[in-house]
Amino acid sequence: MENAVAKWLETRFRNVQDVKFATTLREMNITYRSHEPDIIIETWMNSRLYVYLIEAEPKSRTMKAILKQNSNANIGTLFIVNSALLPADGETIKIPDWQDDLRVMSLGAIYAYGIVDDELAVMQVNYGETTLRNEYKVWHTLDFPFDAVSVRRREYSTNIKGKWYVGDIASTAFKRRMNAERSRQRFHYRTKTTQEVDIAPADQISAAYLALQIEVGANQKAVKEAFRKLAREYHPDVSDHNKNEAEKRFKEVKDAYDTIKSHRKWK
Secondary structure (H helix, E strand, O other), rough: OHHHHHHHHHHHHHOOOOOEEEEEOOOOOOOOOOOOOOEEEEEOOOOEEEEHHHHHOOOHHHHHHHHHHOOOOOEEEEEEHHHOOOOOOOOEEEEOOHEEEEEEEEOOOEEEEEEEEEEEEEEEEEEEOEEEEEEEEEEEEEOOOOOEEEEEEEEEOOOEEEEEEEEOOOOOHHHHHHHHHHHHHHHHHHHHHOOOOOOOOOOHHHHHHHHHOOOOOOOHHHHHHHHHHHHHHOOOOOOOOOOHHHHHHHHHHHHHHHHHHHHHHOO
Protein backbone atom coordinates (compact mmCIF):
# COMPACT_ATOMS: atom_id res chain seq x y z
CA MET A 1 0.00 0.00 0.00
CA GLU A 2 1.33 3.43 -0.90
CA ASN A 3 2.53 5.52 2.03
CA ALA A 4 0.46 8.72 2.03
CA VAL A 5 2.93 10.56 4.27
CA ALA A 6 5.83 9.65 1.98
CA LYS A 7 3.92 10.92 -1.07
CA TRP A 8 3.11 14.17 0.74
CA LEU A 9 6.76 14.62 1.75
CA GLU A 10 7.87 13.83 -1.80
CA THR A 11 5.84 16.82 -2.98
CA ARG A 12 7.26 19.03 -0.23
CA PHE A 13 10.84 18.06 -1.09
CA ARG A 14 10.26 18.82 -4.77
CA ASN A 15 9.41 22.40 -3.81
CA VAL A 16 12.73 22.96 -2.00
CA GLN A 17 15.19 24.98 -4.06
CA ASP A 18 18.14 22.67 -3.26
CA VAL A 19 16.38 19.57 -4.63
CA LYS A 20 16.85 18.36 -8.20
CA PHE A 21 14.37 15.51 -7.85
CA ALA A 22 12.53 13.49 -5.20
CA THR A 23 10.70 10.21 -5.62
CA THR A 24 9.06 7.45 -3.59
CA LEU A 25 9.80 4.90 -6.33
CA ARG A 26 12.41 2.21 -5.67
CA GLU A 27 15.64 2.20 -7.64
CA MET A 28 15.24 -0.82 -9.87
CA ASN A 29 18.97 -1.10 -10.67
CA ILE A 30 19.69 -1.95 -7.01
CA THR A 31 19.42 -5.73 -6.62
CA TYR A 32 19.59 -5.87 -2.82
CA ARG A 33 19.39 -3.35 -0.01
CA SER A 34 18.56 -4.44 3.53
CA HIS A 35 16.82 -1.15 4.40
CA GLU A 36 14.68 0.52 1.75
CA PRO A 37 14.20 4.31 1.97
CA ASP A 38 10.75 5.85 1.80
CA ILE A 39 11.96 8.79 -0.32
CA ILE A 40 15.01 9.17 -2.58
CA ILE A 41 16.37 12.67 -3.17
CA GLU A 42 19.10 14.18 -5.29
CA THR A 43 20.24 17.75 -4.72
CA TRP A 44 21.62 20.24 -7.21
CA MET A 45 24.98 19.71 -5.49
CA ASN A 46 24.76 16.10 -6.78
CA SER A 47 24.32 14.71 -3.27
CA ARG A 48 22.05 11.71 -2.82
CA LEU A 49 19.82 11.42 0.24
CA TYR A 50 17.67 8.54 1.49
CA VAL A 51 14.79 9.50 3.78
CA TYR A 52 13.31 6.99 6.25
CA LEU A 53 9.98 7.52 8.03
CA ILE A 54 10.10 6.14 11.57
CA GLU A 55 6.75 4.65 12.62
CA ALA A 56 7.97 2.59 15.61
CA GLU A 57 10.77 2.99 18.13
CA PRO A 58 13.99 2.05 16.28
CA LYS A 59 17.01 0.31 17.74
CA SER A 60 20.35 2.11 17.70
CA ARG A 61 21.99 -0.80 15.88
CA THR A 62 19.36 -0.59 13.13
CA MET A 63 19.96 3.12 12.60
CA LYS A 64 23.71 2.54 12.59
CA ALA A 65 23.33 -0.25 10.01
CA ILE A 66 21.36 2.11 7.75
CA LEU A 67 23.94 4.89 8.18
CA LYS A 68 26.76 2.48 7.37
CA GLN A 69 24.99 0.97 4.36
CA ASN A 70 24.28 4.37 2.83
CA SER A 71 27.59 6.03 3.75
CA ASN A 72 29.53 3.22 2.09
CA ALA A 73 27.80 4.29 -1.12
CA ASN A 74 28.32 8.05 -0.41
CA ILE A 75 24.60 8.46 0.26
CA GLY A 76 23.18 10.59 3.06
CA THR A 77 20.60 9.40 5.58
CA LEU A 78 17.72 11.33 7.10
CA PHE A 79 15.27 9.97 9.67
CA ILE A 80 11.90 11.71 10.11
CA VAL A 81 9.91 10.44 13.08
CA ASN A 82 6.17 10.17 13.63
CA SER A 83 5.61 12.83 16.31
CA ALA A 84 3.32 10.44 18.20
CA LEU A 85 6.49 8.56 19.26
CA LEU A 86 8.10 11.67 20.73
CA PRO A 87 7.50 13.65 23.95
CA ALA A 88 4.75 16.25 23.99
CA ASP A 89 5.53 19.95 23.69
CA GLY A 90 6.64 21.27 27.09
CA GLU A 91 7.34 17.84 28.59
CA THR A 92 10.48 17.13 30.64
CA ILE A 93 11.90 13.65 30.12
CA LYS A 94 14.75 11.23 30.73
CA ILE A 95 15.76 10.76 27.13
CA PRO A 96 15.81 7.17 25.76
CA ASP A 97 18.83 6.02 23.76
CA TRP A 98 17.17 6.04 20.34
CA GLN A 99 15.96 9.62 20.76
CA ASP A 100 19.36 10.68 22.04
CA ASP A 101 20.99 9.18 18.93
CA LEU A 102 18.63 11.09 16.64
CA ARG A 103 19.04 14.27 18.70
CA VAL A 104 22.83 14.11 18.40
CA MET A 105 22.57 13.29 14.70
CA SER A 106 20.75 16.57 14.04
CA LEU A 107 22.66 18.67 16.58
CA GLY A 108 20.07 18.93 19.32
CA ALA A 109 16.72 18.19 17.70
CA ILE A 110 14.71 15.49 15.93
CA TYR A 111 12.88 16.03 12.67
CA ALA A 112 9.29 14.82 12.88
CA TYR A 113 5.97 14.87 11.07
CA GLY A 114 2.47 15.06 12.48
CA ILE A 115 -0.88 16.80 12.37
CA VAL A 116 -0.88 20.54 13.06
CA ASP A 117 -4.16 22.44 12.72
CA ASP A 118 -5.74 19.39 11.02
CA GLU A 119 -2.99 19.22 8.38
CA LEU A 120 0.20 17.24 7.93
CA ALA A 121 3.30 19.24 8.84
CA VAL A 122 7.03 18.82 9.35
CA MET A 123 8.30 20.04 12.70
CA GLN A 124 11.44 20.08 14.78
CA VAL A 125 11.33 18.54 18.26
CA ASN A 126 14.00 20.25 20.36
CA TYR A 127 15.72 18.88 23.46
CA GLY A 128 17.06 21.48 25.89
CA GLU A 129 19.38 20.57 28.77
CA THR A 130 18.18 20.90 32.36
CA THR A 131 20.24 20.73 35.54
CA LEU A 132 19.58 17.02 35.98
CA ARG A 133 21.63 14.28 34.36
CA ASN A 134 20.12 12.97 31.11
CA GLU A 135 16.98 15.07 31.62
CA TYR A 136 15.75 17.35 28.85
CA LYS A 137 13.03 19.93 28.41
CA VAL A 138 11.23 19.33 25.10
CA TRP A 139 9.65 21.94 22.89
CA HIS A 140 8.20 21.69 19.40
CA THR A 141 8.93 24.15 16.60
CA LEU A 142 5.75 24.01 14.56
CA ASP A 143 6.73 26.83 12.18
CA PHE A 144 9.63 24.81 10.76
CA PRO A 145 10.36 26.38 7.35
CA PHE A 146 11.49 23.19 5.50
CA ASP A 147 13.36 25.29 2.95
CA ALA A 148 16.77 23.60 2.67
CA VAL A 149 18.27 20.17 1.99
CA SER A 150 21.93 19.23 2.41
CA VAL A 151 24.15 16.20 2.99
CA ARG A 152 27.27 16.35 5.15
CA ARG A 153 29.70 13.86 6.61
CA ARG A 154 29.80 13.97 10.41
CA GLU A 155 31.57 12.00 13.09
CA TYR A 156 29.70 10.57 16.10
CA SER A 157 30.83 8.84 19.28
CA THR A 158 27.48 7.72 20.75
CA ASN A 159 25.65 4.44 20.03
CA ILE A 160 25.88 5.29 16.31
CA LYS A 161 29.63 5.75 16.52
CA GLY A 162 31.34 6.36 13.19
CA LYS A 163 31.71 8.84 10.32
CA TRP A 164 28.47 8.95 8.37
CA TYR A 165 26.81 10.99 5.64
CA VAL A 166 23.69 12.52 7.17
CA GLY A 167 20.94 14.67 5.73
CA ASP A 168 19.74 18.01 7.03
CA ILE A 169 16.61 19.99 6.18
CA ALA A 170 17.21 23.13 8.24
CA SER A 171 18.58 26.33 6.75
CA THR A 172 21.56 28.13 8.27
CA ALA A 173 19.33 30.98 9.45
CA PHE A 174 16.96 28.57 11.18
CA LYS A 175 19.85 26.77 12.89
CA ARG A 176 21.13 30.08 14.27
CA ARG A 177 17.67 30.79 15.64
CA MET A 178 17.45 27.36 17.32
CA ASN A 179 20.98 27.58 18.71
CA ALA A 180 20.10 30.89 20.35
CA GLU A 181 16.94 29.36 21.81
CA ARG A 182 18.84 26.36 23.21
CA SER A 183 21.37 28.75 24.73
CA ARG A 184 18.53 30.59 26.47
CA GLN A 185 17.11 27.27 27.68
CA ARG A 186 20.49 26.21 29.14
CA PHE A 187 20.92 29.62 30.76
CA HIS A 188 17.43 29.38 32.30
CA TYR A 189 17.92 25.93 33.81
CA ARG A 190 21.45 26.54 35.03
CA THR A 191 20.68 29.84 36.76
CA LYS A 192 17.26 29.20 38.29
CA THR A 193 18.95 27.22 41.07
CA THR A 194 22.30 27.51 42.82
CA GLN A 195 22.44 23.77 43.54
CA GLU A 196 25.53 22.08 42.13
CA VAL A 197 24.80 19.14 39.84
CA ASP A 198 26.89 15.97 39.92
CA ILE A 199 27.65 15.06 36.32
CA ALA A 200 29.31 11.78 35.35
CA PRO A 201 32.49 12.18 33.24
CA ALA A 202 30.98 10.74 30.03
CA ASP A 203 27.94 12.99 30.32
CA GLN A 204 30.20 15.95 31.08
CA ILE A 205 32.08 15.43 27.82
CA SER A 206 28.85 15.11 25.82
CA ALA A 207 27.49 18.24 27.50
CA ALA A 208 30.68 20.09 26.57
CA TYR A 209 30.26 19.27 22.87
CA LEU A 210 26.60 20.29 22.97
CA ALA A 211 27.52 23.54 24.73
CA LEU A 212 29.66 24.31 21.67
CA GLN A 213 26.68 23.36 19.48
CA ILE A 214 28.51 20.60 17.59
CA GLU A 215 28.15 16.85 17.36
CA VAL A 216 29.72 14.75 20.09
CA GLY A 217 33.17 13.56 19.02
CA ALA A 218 33.81 16.32 16.46
CA ASN A 219 37.46 16.75 15.45
CA GLN A 220 39.88 19.35 16.81
CA LYS A 221 39.42 21.78 13.92
CA ALA A 222 35.61 21.74 14.29
CA VAL A 223 35.82 22.19 18.06
CA LYS A 224 38.22 25.12 17.75
CA GLU A 225 36.08 26.82 15.09
CA ALA A 226 32.92 26.36 17.17
CA PHE A 227 34.63 27.80 20.25
CA ARG A 228 35.95 30.84 18.38
CA LYS A 229 32.56 31.54 16.84
CA LEU A 230 30.69 31.36 20.15
CA ALA A 231 33.43 33.24 22.02
CA ARG A 232 33.06 36.13 19.58
CA GLU A 233 29.28 36.06 20.02
CA TYR A 234 29.26 35.98 23.82
CA HIS A 235 32.39 37.87 24.89
CA PRO A 236 31.00 40.42 27.37
CA ASP A 237 32.98 43.27 25.81
CA VAL A 238 31.34 42.91 22.38
CA SER A 239 28.22 40.77 22.82
CA ASP A 240 24.76 42.05 21.88
CA HIS A 241 23.26 39.78 24.55
CA ASN A 242 22.33 40.84 28.06
CA LYS A 243 25.62 41.36 29.93
CA ASN A 244 24.83 38.90 32.72
CA GLU A 245 23.76 36.23 30.25
CA ALA A 246 26.77 36.92 27.99
CA GLU A 247 29.22 36.53 30.88
CA LYS A 248 27.70 33.23 32.00
CA ARG A 249 27.42 31.90 28.44
CA PHE A 250 31.01 32.93 27.64
CA LYS A 251 32.21 31.07 30.76
CA GLU A 252 30.17 28.01 29.75
CA VAL A 253 31.69 28.03 26.26
CA LYS A 254 35.24 28.48 27.63
CA ASP A 255 34.76 25.70 30.20
CA ALA A 256 33.35 23.38 27.52
CA TYR A 257 36.31 24.03 25.24
CA ASP A 258 38.80 23.42 28.07
CA THR A 259 36.97 20.23 29.07
CA ILE A 260 37.16 18.81 25.55
CA LYS A 261 40.80 19.80 25.08
CA SER A 262 41.75 18.16 28.37
CA HIS A 263 39.74 15.01 27.59
CA ARG A 264 41.19 14.66 24.10
CA LYS A 265 44.67 15.74 25.26
CA TRP A 266 44.86 18.57 22.71
CA LYS A 267 47.26 21.45 23.16
